[in-house]
Amino acid sequence: MPASLRLRPPTRPNAELRPPGSKSLSNRALVLAAMAKGSTTIRGLLDAEDTEVMLHCMTRLGIWYQRERIGQAKLEDGLIVEGTAGRMGGQEAGSQPSIDVGTAGTVARFLTAALAAAPRPSWKSVGIDGSVRMRERPMDTLLESLIELGATIDMVGKPGALPCRVQAGRGLQGGKLNLDDLASSQFVSALVIAGPWARLPLRLTLRKGTPAKPYVDMTMAMLTRFGGRASWVKAERGEFGQVIEIQPGELAAPSQPVVIEPDASSASYLLALPVIWGGSVTVPDLGSTSVQGDAKFFEILGRFGADVEQTATTTRAGRASTTSKLRGRDLDLADMPDMTLTAAVVALFAEGPTRLRGVGILRHHESDRLAASATELRKLGATVNEHLDGLEIHPPVGGPRKGVAIDTYQDHRMAMAFSLVGDVEIRDPDCVKKTYPEFFAMLAKLGMHGR
Numbered sequence: 001m002p003a004s005l006r007l008r009p010p011t012r013p014n015a016e017l018r019p020p021g022s023k024s025l026s027n028r029a030l031v032l033a034a035m036a037k038g039s040t041t042i043r044g045l046l047d048a049e050d051t052e053v054m055l056h057c058m059t060r061l062g063i064w065y066q067r068e069r070i071g072q073a074k075l076e077d078g079l080i081v082e083g084t085a086g087r088m089g090g091q092e093a094g095s096q097p098s099i100d101v102g103t104a105g106t107v108a109r110f111l112t113a114a115l116a117a118a119p120r121p122s123w124k125s126v127g128i129d130g131s132v133r134m135r136e137r138p139m140d141t142l143l144e145s146l147i148e149l150g151a152t153i154d155m156v157g158k159p160g161a162l163p164c165r166v167q168a169g170r171g172l173q174g175g176k177l178n179l180d181d182l183a184s185s186q187f188v189s190a191l192v193i194a195g196p197w198a199r200l201p202l203r204l205t206l207r208k209g210t211p212a213k214p215y216v217d218m219t220m221a222m223l224t225r226f227g228g229r230a231s232w233v234k235a236e237r238g239e240f241g242q243v244i245e246i247q248p249g250e251l252a253a254p255s256q257p258v259v260i261e262p263d264a265s266s267a268s269y270l271l272a273l274p275v276i277w278g279g280s281v282t283v284p285d286l287g288s289t290s291v292q293g294d295a296k297f298f299e300i301l302g303r304f305g306a307d308v309e310q311t312a313t314t315t316r317a318g319r320a321s322t323t324s325k326l327r328g329r330d331l332d333l334a335d336m337p338d339m340t341l342t343a344a345v346v347a348l349f350a351e352g353p354t355r356l357r358g359v360g361i362l363r364h365h366e367s368d369r370l371a372a373s374a375t376e377l378r379k380l381g382a383t384v385n386e387h388l389d390g391l392e393i394h395p396p397v398g399g400p401r402k403g404v405a406i407d408t409y410q411d412h413r414m415a416m417a418f419s420l421v422g423d424v425e426i427r428d429p430d431c432v433k434k435t436y437p438e439f440f441a442m443l444a445k446l447g448m449h450g451r
Helices: 023-035 047-061 104-115 130-135 141-150 186-198 214-223 265-276 293-304 336-348 360-364 367-379 412-419 430-433 439-445
Strands: 005-008 012-014 039-042 065-068 079-082 099-102 125-129 151-153 164-167 175-179 202-206 230-234 244-249 279-284 305-311 313-317 330-332 354-357 382-387 390-394 402-406 424-426
Touching: 005 230, 012 390, 023 047, 023 079, 023 104, 023 141, 023 214, 039 065, 047 104, 079 202, 079 336, 099 279, 104 141, 104 214, 130 313, 141 151, 141 175, 151 313, 151 360, 175 186, 186 202, 186 214, 186 230, 186 244, 186 293, 214 230, 214 244, 265 279, 265 313, 265 336, 265 412, 265 439, 293 305, 293 336, 305 402, 330 360, 330 367, 336 360, 336 367, 336 412, 354 430, 367 382, 367 390, 367 412, 382 439, 402 412, 412 424, 412 439
Parallel strands: 012 279, 099 125, 175 202, 330 354, 402 424
Antiparallel strands: 005 424, 039 079, 065 079, 125 164, 151 164, 202 244, 230 244, 279 313, 305 313, 354 390, 382 390
16 A cells, blocks of 8 residues: 555445454454363454454464364454463463564453463463554553562563563462553453453452443453353442452353454444435444444434434444534543544534543553544644543534645554545555555545545
């Protein structure tokens, strides 16, 4: 793909579009399959950079998998993972492998927790490192929690960040753990994943709640597929906040294949496109029965004034006519922070200001997404007030400026969200390979490429 890509608006898309498999579900399924006893078949797996990073790390740890022989044997067709049942890797005794998690936060957090919890490791230690940006992203709460639970983790670089080295031990003790001021829900999900390997029940008290709670619910639902037991429970006397309890026990491969839903975060771009430009898009296999919190983004589009509908298995959004006005709204996106950039671009085309709040954790993602999006929105003519927890966007009179070159900050969500503007140039379009390699090919089918 070229260093930049010139786009143009679509012509009233009316289509059924299916995004690739969910990144969040894919990497949760992969790490739990690696931890479990037996062979797990996963179908509909995301075939993109983040899952390839997870699989590469699993290979480095000696975890065996093979592609299921269906059709072209693509990654999404099927993958069979041989579980390690407590070893978390088949390395020879005394080995000291190292893994590179790149920019993948789920890989960094989930594998670190699983390695620290492994009750019967054959390796002596495992080094964990990532990209320059991943070294800047927070790991402190997770690493400190694992150490408090009995893990031995050496800080190789800056304290509370990658790189680090997990030493072989007896796993985690379990017990009670209090968590405050969480920078990411992935810390909670990582501890939920590690919990079944603890020697005692693990009780997590989230004193100020958790950002993006639906992602934790997603982790607990996937854990249940592998026989794990985790649930929200009532706070006891002296406890303040939300409480999760994870029971110790062996994880086992499900008897039926794990089928990954389409990615709800990626679906947001497909659904927002006709809301901006008119027409209608339906996303199949993603509806009200989804375990992904972002599947409710259609409600946000409805609040802007879009025509939306969701069944148990489909989601549709659009606008019958571009003469019907979108209107700015005050939106709390704390439960779906990854939807912020999509909502911010829709706000460019609405009448009146839009306030996006509750998403301070976006400052710790692939980029500082609040600062980055504020910069690009201003290029397009918007007046933007940046807050600690979000943005206030006053759209430009007469619509966004045309032909603006959008910097993407090596962030896939910046590239995909700002593509919705239509008449823009997207710099570094290759960054979408992280979660949606075919995104710009999909836009080409809608007539959005080049001039």
